[in-house]
Amino acid sequence: VKRIGVLTGGGDAPGLNAVIRAVVKTAIREYGMNVVGFENGFGGLIKNQARELTEFDVIGILPRGGTILGTTNRDNPFHYPVIKGDKKIFADVSDRVFENISIHGIEALVVIGGDGSLAIGKELNDQGLKVVGVPKTIDNDLSATDQTFGFDTALATATEAIDKLHTTAESHHRVMVLELMGRYAGWIALAAGLAGGADVILIPEIPYNIDVVVEKINARSQERKKFSIVVVAEGAKPLGGEMVVSKHVEDSFDPVRLGGVGNVVAQAIESATDKETRVTVLGHLQRGGSPTAYDRILATRYGTGAVNLAAEGKFGRMVCLKGQNIESVPLEQAVGELHTVPVNGELIKVARQLGICLGD
Numbered sequence: 192v193k194r195i196g197v198l199t200g201g202g203d204a205p206g207l208n209a210v211i212r213a214v215v216k217t218a219i220r221e222y223g224m225n226v227v228g229f230e231n232g233f234g235g236l237i238k239n240q241a242r243e244l245t246e247f248d249v250i251g252i253l254p255r256g257g258t259i260l261g262t263t264n265r266d267n268p269f270h271y272p273v274i275k276g277d278k279k280i281f282a283d284v285s286d287r288v289f290e291n292i293s294i295h296g297i298e299a300l301v302v303i304g305g306d307g308s309l310a311i312g313k314e315l316n317d318q319g320l321k322v323v324g325v326p327k328t329i330d331n332d333l334s335a336t337d338q339t340f341g342f343d344t345a346l347a348t349a350t351e352a353i354d355k356l357h358t359t360a361e362s363h364h365r366v367m368v369l370e371l372m373g374r375y376a377g378w379i380a381l382a383a384g385l386a387g388g389a390d391v392i393l394i395p396e397i398p399y400n401i402d403v404v405v406e407k408i409n410a411r412s413q414e415r416k417k418f419s420i421v422v423v424a425e426g427a428k429p430l431g432g433e434m435v436v437s438k439h440v441e442d443s444f445d446p447v448r449l450g451g452v453g454n455v456v457a458q459a460i461e462s463a464t465d466k467e468t469r470v471t472v473l474g475h476l477q478r479g480g481s482p483t484a485y486d487r488i489l490a491t492r493y494g495t496g497a498v499n500l501a502a503e504g505k506f507g508r509m510v511c512l513k514g515q516n517i518e519s520v521p522l523e524q525a526v527g528e529l530h531t532v533p534v535n536g537e538l539i540k541v542a543r544q545l546g547i548c549l550g551d
């Protein structure tokens with residue numbers, strides 16, 4: 192392989208630039224390859240928005256959040272909006288991808304993305320494009336890797352928020368509700384809740400009973416603990432109830448933007464206890480900023496690993512972390528079931544043993 196492409200797809204995550212940098216450096220230094228960066232996710236592959244990436248282009252990007260490859264988005268060549276007559280329809284435009292790949296003489300494509308982008312990568316690979324995947328998402332919900340890059344940074348941001356909420360909660364004897372990201376998986380909420388010493392952690396995997404939460408807060412008051420910290424994943428849902436989302440946006444992204452379940456939980460607590468309650472929705476602060484040292488290293492190892500796979504001719508695979516090692520798995524494993532928090536797993540047991548209320 193002498194020429195590879197690279198793109199970033201889906202939502203951003205801290206560490207995207209660290210992966211790009213490692214891909215470029217490894218490809219050029221170790222293998223004498225050329226690298227072409229496609230801008231704006233799969234959209235750039237469809238519209239031929241590409242530029243050669245040299246080592247000069249990646250100077251200084253290791254600590255930077257976001258992506259140097261334009262924007263990152265959810266464009267999908269198999270479901271792409273096109274105008275037909277006076278109507279907008281969604282069509283398969285993957286032929287344009289293959290055209291542009293051949294225009295640039297690209298022999299392999301590194302796709303840095305979460306489950307959506309990796310599923311597109313797998314489909315393209317099945318159709319003959321040689322794809323290598325890199326697992327990205329702050330949610331840490333990809334099943335084929337022990338950890339995605341971006342998670343550690345989101346966790347650090349969320350933990351810092353809990354630490355700060357603690358001091359103000361204590362000063363006012365309030366209940367502080369912190370809503371964190373995690374539509375389907377509660378990894379950020381559970382890990383940050385443990386790291387920050389939350390009293391209640393509500394995650395999508397364990398439907399919550401608000402009465403149990405209220406009981407916990409009242410019991411703390413009786414123990415002379417006049418404040419409480421309640422961490423809620425945006426996808427948490429009440430027992431027997433629906434996740435609190437507005438249906439007008441596809442795939443229900445509204446709770447992140449508008450504050451959803453955190454407000455619902457806070458209102459219920461305030462009306463059932465004598466506690467003043469406040470809500471913080473941490474939102475996209477969890478996706479922004481400079482990656483932690485851990486994420487920089489993991490992202491760098493993934494970038495180098497992805498180029499090594501391409502050089503070895505191992506396509507249709509995703510780099511992954513298994514224990515302490517960087518390995519690889521077939522893309523179909525990477526895009527299978529989401530990796531949610533095991534409800535009888537060790538972390539949940541630890542939380543219970545510490546007396547943290549999980550809402551059940």
Ligand code: F6P
Nearest residue numbers: 202328329330372373374444447
């Ligand atoms: O990256 C996943 C995620 O962070 C989810 O936890 C969240 O629901 C979603 O992205 C929000 O994405 P956006 O606001 O970019 O649509």
